[in-house]
Amino acid sequence: MEIVFTQKHTNQYGIDIPEKFNVIGKYCFQKCYDFVDFDIPTHITRLEDNCFYECTSLISISIPTSISKLPFGCFYECSSLTSINIPTSISKIGYRCFRFCSSLKSINVPSSVSELPAYCFLCCRALKSINIPSSVREIGWNCFCGCYSLTSITIPSSISILGSDCFSECSSLTSINIPSSISELGNYCFKECKSLKSINIPTSVKTLGYGCFKDCKSLTRINIPTSVSNIGNECFSGCTSLTTINIPTTVSKIGYGCFNECSSLTSINIPSSVKTLGDGCFCGCKSLTSINIPTNISEFRKNCFNMCVSLTSINIPSILTSIGAQCFIDCKSLTRLDISTSVQIIGEECFRRCTSLKSINVPSSISVLGKSCFSGCYSLTSITIPSSISVLGPHCLDACKSLSNIELPTSIKGIGDCCFVACYKLKSINIPSSISKIGIACFKKCFSLTKINIPTSISELGNECFNECKSLKSINIPTSVKILGDGCFKDCHSLKSINIPISVSKIGNECFSGCSSLNYINIPRKVRRLEKNCFNGCLSLSDIDIPTTISEIGYGCFYGCPTELKKNKTLKKMYYRKYYDDDDCIIV
DSSP: OOOEEOGGGHHHHTTOOOTTOOEEOTTTTTTOOSOSEEEOOTTOOEEOTTTTTTOTTOOEEEOOTTOOEEOTTTTTTOTTOOEEEOOTTOOEEOTTTTTTOTTOOEEEOOTTOOEEOTTTTTTOTTOOEEEOOTTOOEEOTTTTTTOTTOOEEEOOTTOOEEOTTTTTTOTTOOEEEOOTTOOEEOTTTTTTOTTOOEEEOOTTOOEEOTTTTTTOTTOOEEEOOTTOOEEOTTTTTTOTTOOOOBOOTTOOEEOTTTTTTOTTOOEEEOOTTOOEEOTTTTTTOTTOOEEEOOTTOOEEOTTTTTTOTTOOEEOOOTTOOEEOTTTTTTOTTOOEEEOOTTOOEEOTTTTTTOTTOOEEEOOTTOOEEOTTTTTTOTTOOEEEOOTTOOEEOTTTTTTOTTOOEEEOOTTOOEEOTTTTTTOTTOOEEEOOTTOOEEOTTTTTTOTTOOEEEOOTTOOEEOTTTTTTOTTOOOOBOOTTOOEEOTTTTTTOTTOOEEBOOTTOOEEOTTTTTTOTTOOEEOOOTTOOEEOTTTTTTOTTOOEEEOOTTOOEEOTTTTTTOOOEEEOOTTOOEEOOHHHHTTSOOEEO
């Protein structure tokens, strides 16, 4: 018959357990701060879960041979416990048994124990060594996770699987012996073992789990045996000291982020057996200068070579059909790339900030160049857009500072916002008649643009469309255009005159603001209002006729203009007093 000593009994007996009790109940001594040393009486035959939970003052404890099991959370967060002797009578240690015993320096595991369960020694930060007997057949997930002081460990040959996060964050672990009995290294098994320099993986291992060696920052080399067929996602991610690695011919897939941030990796040979490269596979491999891609790779997934800043060249397999989003972003040393005609998709931001890329051929198999596809390719001097292209996405060629000319085929039906913004050397461009709208800030800061042809298919010039085109002297706007967007020609300092067609019904805010050379402009009769700051800073605009259709002039419309305004009878509102006190505007 079991008689349980519970927490309420401690009010009567304290920590002295009478002989009539043979079980210590759940949470019995929870947060009992009064005792430092404790000998469990020999008449106790069983301990219930969490019985010494958070006894933070407990330094040592004696366990009698009458007890056969250490239950779930038995010594959970006994943060002052420095050592413990587990008798051979113990056959089972429960989950979280010594979790957060942060002062525990050593512990013996008797040969009677067959399993070290999940979270058993989690965050035992002072634990320097532990002897695992050959009787143990399984080490559970997170078992030694966060054991910062653990320097070495010998795994017995009785173990076949190392569970997920088993030795994760053992930051002082320098070496570990993996026996030939191991067939699988679990997910994040050695994650953040920052002192681990090398490891020998036996030929018995078939699987390297997700993030298995992630952030092992001191790991310089590793030999992957031919028995391995699967390298998990993020397996070597963040191994910043890894300089070289062999991938055996048994591997068919390299998981996503597998070598992410392996910043010291200079070269890698991918065998022909590999058919899949995962997302972000080599992202951040800053020392990687070249890579040989096997001919059977059909897809570069997103972020695959992102931030490979030293990569100078790469071969494109003839069967490649897709280059994913951000695939080569920040490949700053890549000078040339020949894309095979098999490629049908180039993802968004694919070549963004490839600052050394001078030329690129876009094959006729491509129909869309997505958002920011070549954005920030500072050295790109020319690019051929094939007639298969129907859309140039937003920011597609923005900040291509060396691009001097480009031919747009008649197949293009859409040019995205900010498509050519900051193409400083672009001198002229011919917009095909297939385009109906020039998007927001499309040619903003094209400082060298002197000539542009606007076809009769265009109905709207978007906001800031030609903003800061400082070399643009004149422009012909066809009668198809109905709207001039906000800031459309703002700060076009060389623009002297412009003929606005009678079709235009709206001139946006700040449309000609800062056009300091503008000396003539006509306002069509369809325009009903001159928006705020429309001609602000037009220092050369000396004379302007306001048609009778104008009923309102917005704030600061002619601020800074030495202009004589001929006020018409239909003008209802003119906001001039607050803004015209210091300028030369005359109202007649």
